[in-house]
Amino acid sequence: MAKTDSNLLKKIIAHAKEYGFIFPSSEIYDGLAATYDYGQNGVELKNNIRTYWWQSMVQLHENIVGIDAAIFMHPTTWKASGHVDAFNDPLIDNKDSQKRYRADVLIEDHIAKIEGKIDKEVARAAKRFGDAFDKEQFLATNGRVLQYREKIAAINKKMQTAFAAADLQAIKDLIEELEIACPVSGSRNWTDVRQFNLMFSTDLGSVAGDASNIYLRPETAQGIFVNFLNVQKSGRMKLPFGIAQVGKAFRNEIIARQFIFRMREFEQMEMQYFVKPGEELKFYEAWKEKRYNWHRVLGLGEENYRFHDHLNLAHYANAAADIEFNFPMGFKELEGIHSRTDFDLAAHEQYSGKKLQFFDPRENKSYIPYVVETSIGLDRMFLAVLTAAYTEETLPDGSERLVLKIPPALAPLKAAVLPLVKKDGLPEKSREILHELKYDFNVQYDEKDAIGRRYRRQDAIGTPYCITIDHQTLEDDTVTVRNRDTMEQIRVGVSEVKTTLEKETAITGLLRQL
Numbered sequence: 001m002a003k004t005d006s007n008l009l010k011k012i013i014a015h016a017k018e019y020g021f022i023f024p025s026s027e028i029y030d031g032l033a034a035t036y037d038y039g040q041n042g043v044e045l046k047n048n049i050r051t052y053w054w055q056s057m058v059q060l061h062e063n064i065v066g067i068d069a070a071i072f073m074h075p076t077t078w079k080a081s082g083h084v085d086a087f088n089d090p091l092i093d094n095k096d097s098q099k100r101y102r103a104d105v106l107i108e109d110h111i112a113k114i115e116g117k118i119d120k121e122v123a124r125a126a127k128r129f130g131d132a133f134d135k136e137q138f139l140a141t142n143g144r145v146l147q148y149r150e151k152i153a154a155i156n157k158k159m160q161t162a163f164a165a166a167d168l169q170a171i172k173d174l175i176e177e178l179e180i181a182c183p184v185s186g187s188r189n190w191t192d193v194r195q196f197n198l199m200f201s202t203d204l205g206s207v208a209g210d211a212s213n214i215y216l217r218p219e220t221a222q223g224i225f226v227n228f229l230n231v232q233k234s235g236r237m238k239l240p241f242g243i244a245q246v247g248k249a250f251r252n253e254i255i256a257r258q259f260i261f262r263m264r265e266f267e268q269m270e271m272q273y274f275v276k277p278g279e280e281l282k283f284y285e286a287w288k289e290k291r292y293n294w295h296r297v298l299g300l301g302e303e304n305y306r307f308h309d310h311l312n313l314a315h316y317a318n319a320a321a322d323i324e325f326n327f328p329m330g331f332k333e334l335e336g337i338h339s340r341t342d343f344d345l346a347a348h349e350q351y352s353g354k355k356l357q358f359f360d361p362r363e364n365k366s367y368i369p370y371v372v373e374t375s376i377g378l379d380r381m382f383l384a385v386l387t388a389a390y391t392e393e394t395l396p397d398g399s400e401r402l403v404l405k406i407p408p409a410l411a412p413l414k415a416a417v418l419p420l421v422k423k424d425g426l427p428e429k430s431r432e433i434l435h436e437l438k439y440d441f442n443v444q445y446d447e448k449d450a451i452g453r454r455y456r457r458q459d460a461i462g463t464p465y466c467i468t469i470d471h472q473t474l475e476d477d478t479v480t481v482r483n484r485d486t487m488e489q490i491r492v493g494v495s496e497v498k499t500t501l502e503k504e505t506a507i508t509g510l511l512r513q514l
């Protein structure tokens, strides 16, 4: 099925709810905007993604260690990091629909529409020229495409200039010039653009007057920066070395939408790699490649990934790129790789008055390391996996099946153990086999309904193998193993089941390919 299906996101949301992956938060009270709960299958998939990330970072690298810092941090942290003054989104309201938008997103959506027109031209030409079609040449020479591209470049330039100068009026002028209309009301009746800080704040302490205002961390990275020296000294780490962390982050997003793509409470998997100044770009390139490899090995389809190099760099970065994924709403940021210079450590040194430097014995001097970071949203990765996995199939007999082709190493359950019938000692034998497997794998027993329906239920949650116990099992200790993707069934000895599951479903299998 085409992953650009405009209904795909709706289908994924409905499926995720029906099969215990993701529920709207506090649903009995009609939910809370842009907040979601992970259900019994969702939590397993999420844990597996997290484990794959963690092991690939910490276990596979001698010089990377993990930490788990608190969500609350001293409020000065966020002064130093720039979040108090600059973690803003430019928002704009449509006066007719009362809907609020991020001004930059309105402009980017407009650009995406023009890009869509280029894609259409390409599709049309490809049809017309057939096998002789040379896409690169067409893109470089077609008059209409060139015009669209010029238009996009001009808009980008204006947008970047306006943002670089924090010129809110210029941003509004651009929205008006492009005649961007509100998708809800269709009108162009806009308010001025205003800045809106994305951090959630709360009070620490119970005594009125004593309570101090603190923030819920908007990124996990700062917990790593403030612990840089603790880890370096206690672990006797030498440059280059990395600190990895997985944890919740909170952002009061203006437009939280598109399911778990943009939430107000989400989880990040971040790794900060501390290097000698001057070596950062070498490591930046290396991490771009390593992180792309981490994705590639999952087999979600290389065509679903692309790099987006930032031209408009944040003031603290000297190189930055996103790994974008082809989500149901198009290519969007999944992960960021940033060369952040010494911006964070230098700022914390300044605000805390504590030295945050590395003593380099080879050079016999101390300096503030530079940082290359990789930062991926766990929830966005979850959505990427669901997007690639969700498959509607028409079988040779004309029937339909819905299967989640989740990479087996990430699948919530590794196998279902199914007695063919609920009698003749088959349930007992099945439980015996289940008992053998459950110490190593997340397996499930199911005896309800006809076997075909049970297979479909497992397909729908992405279980890679179904192990069926029938009368022959009692005689010769063999079972049938059904493969989720091919639906082929093979007969193997009970003892082989464990070997198959180990070989085909262990995260180790992914790690070995990195």
Ligand code: ATP
Pocket (backbone or CB within 6 Å): 219, 251, 253, 260, 261, 262, 263, 264, 266, 267, 268, 333, 334, 335, 336, 375, 376, 377, 378, 379, 380
């Ligand atoms: P965006 O431009 O989409 O808002 P960002 O550039 O602000 O993202 P970063 O600050 O680089 O994102 O955060 C690193 C990663 O955290 C992102 O690549 C994304 O996967 C994830 N992330 C950021 N904001 C959210 C959110 N509101 N909900 C879910 N994941 C998020």
